[in-house]
Amino acid sequence: MKVGVPTEIKTDEYRVSLTPAGARELVEHGHEVLVQGGAGNGSAIWDRDYAAQGARVLADAESVFAEADMVLGVKEPQPDEVAMLRPEHVLFTYLHLAPAPELTRGLADTGATCIAYETVEDSHGRLPLLAPMSEVAGKIATQAGAFMLEKPLGGRGVLLGGVPGVAAATVMVIGGGVVGFNAAAIAIGMEADVFVFDRNIDRLRELDVAFAGRASTVYSSVLAVEEMLPRADLVIGAVLVHGARAPYVITREQLKLMKERAVLVDVSIDQGGCFETSKPTTHSDPTYEVDGITHYCVANMPGAVPITSTYALTNATLPYILALADRGVQGALERHPGLHPGVNVAGGRVTHAAVAAGTGTEFTPLDQVLEPQVASN
Ligand SMILES: NC(=O)c1ccc[n+]([C@@H]2O[C@H](COP(=O)([O-])OP(=O)(O)OC[C@H]3O[C@@H](n4cnc5c(N)ncnc54)[C@H](O)[C@@H]3O)[C@@H](O)[C@H]2O)c1
Numbered sequence: 001m002k003v004g005v006p007t008e009i010k011t012d013e014y015r016v017s018l019t020p021a022g023a024r025e026l027v028e029h030g031h032e033v034l035v036q037g038g039a040g041n042g043s044a045i046w047d048r049d050y051a052a053q054g055a056r057v058l059a060d061a062e063s064v065f066a067e068a069d070m071v072l073g074v075k076e077p078q079p080d081e082v083a084m085l086r087p088e089h090v091l092f093t094y095l096h097l098a099p100a101p102e103l104t105r106g107l108a109d110t111g112a113t114c115i116a117y118e119t120v121e122d123s124h125g126r127l128p129l130l131a132p133m134s135e136v137a138g139k140i141a142t143q144a145g146a147f148m149l150e151k152p153l154g155g156r157g158v159l160l161g162g163v164p165g166v167a168a169a170t171v172m173v174i175g176g177g178v179v180g181f182n183a184a185a186i187a188i189g190m191e192a193d194v195f196v197f198d199r200n201i202d203r204l205r206e207l208d209v210a211f212a213g214r215a216s217t218v219y220s221s222v223l224a225v226e227e228m229l230p231r232a233d234l235v236i237g238a239v240l241v242h243g244a245r246a247p248y249v250i251t252r253e254q255l256k257l258m259k260e261r262a263v264l265v266d267v268s269i270d271q272g273g274c275f276e277t278s279k280p281t282t283h284s285d286p287t288y289e290v291d292g293i294t295h296y297c298v299a300n301m302p303g304a305v306p307i308t309s310t311y312a313l314t315n316a317t318l319p320y321i322l323a324l325a326d327r328g329v330q331g332a333l334e335r336h337p338g339l340h341p342g343v344n345v346a347g348g349r350v351t352h353a354a355v356a357a358g359t360g361t362e363f364t365p366l367d368q369v370l371e372p373q374v375a376s377n
Pocket of ligand 1: 127178
């Protein structure tokens with residue numbers, strides 16, 4: 001198979017979808033790797049590093065899309081990239097389609113098989129290709145929040161850890177999954193007073209053991225959230241319902257309960273945002289203010305630390321990339337059944353129920369779409 005690695009073109013995105021080590025594994029499996037010249041530069045990986053592992057470096061994205069059977073990405077395809085997709089392409093990248101009906105329709109119109117990293121599941125129903133970026137984003141969320149609390153940046157002017165004789169700041173993390181755990185771990189390390197909210201009691205039990213009393217766990221009811229908001233200096237939103245648009249856990253009305261110049265970090269913004277007042281921002285212009293509350297809503301947080309994120313991403317995606325390249329989509333689905341919920345769009349149809357619900361499109365079970373399509377290839 002010919003595997004294409006185009007340069008990411010989303011604003012302030014510096015990751016690349018394959019490392020030289022990943023390229024080498026594909027070459028060892030008998031595949032061709034086509035890398036757009038400069039694709040790795042943002043992650044300090046140079047064309048010569050890919051070429052040394054047997055990849056071919058092509059001049060532009062058009063050449064990569066024209067030759068490749070499978071196109072690897074990091075962020076969701078931008079309009080110019082959607083225009084280059086064809087029915088025989090497999091696109092493997094983060095898609096976050098539930099809050100994006102236009103992109104969903106655009107991808108369906110191409111006829112390509114579009115597999116979203118973030119809805120691939122492992123045998124325990126966890127999200128192995130979202131997890132590494134959630135680990136990064138969780139850690140950045142607390143760092144960014146701490147920074148935005150500084151007065152010159154528009155924050156309240158409070159230090160997360162306090163000092164002897166002055167109390168620490170209060171950090172509220174809503175959603176105690178991979179992002180929430182990592183955000184809380186960094187907040188604990190910075191000596192803040194930390195509260196993690198979730199609706200899954202088993203998850204709260206795990207967090208309680210993991211944090212060994214250094215953070216409080218709270219069942220996330222509306223009342224519990226409203227009781228904590230007046231105390232919180234930094235609120236990190238990290239909820240997820242697999243594949244679906246994020247639920248709102250803080251409404252505009254509830255912002256009135258917060259301290260002036262407190263900070264909200266909405267990590268769930270890639271799934272549409274979990275605060276009613278959230279809208280996507282970029283690393284170049286990461287914050288805005290609503291009713292005196294700073295909002296940080298960067299949709300590609302791990303893009304800011306590409307040298308960490310690029311390697312973490314390929315470590316997780318490579319087994320699936322190899323399976324898709326070695327066996328094709330149908331064979332890879334047999335090898336990794338968790339790839340099945342990863343296929344969001346195929347044969348012009350939306351094949352993930354939560355994506356269909358989020359985008360108001362018709363849901364077609366994957367088996368009805370893929371078998372005739374694969375049979376005709
Ligand atoms: N902005 C970025 O750059 C970036 C990067 C990585 C991940 N993310 C996003 O962060 C979000 C969280 O990812 P994750 O890997 O931690 O997911 P996860 O599945 O590991 O954790 C989500 C948690 O939210 C909890 N939850 C769901 N609904 C809730 C509710 N109403 N109230 C309280 N808790 C609720 C779940 O029980 C679960 O524990 C996702 O939307 C993901 O796409 C964003």
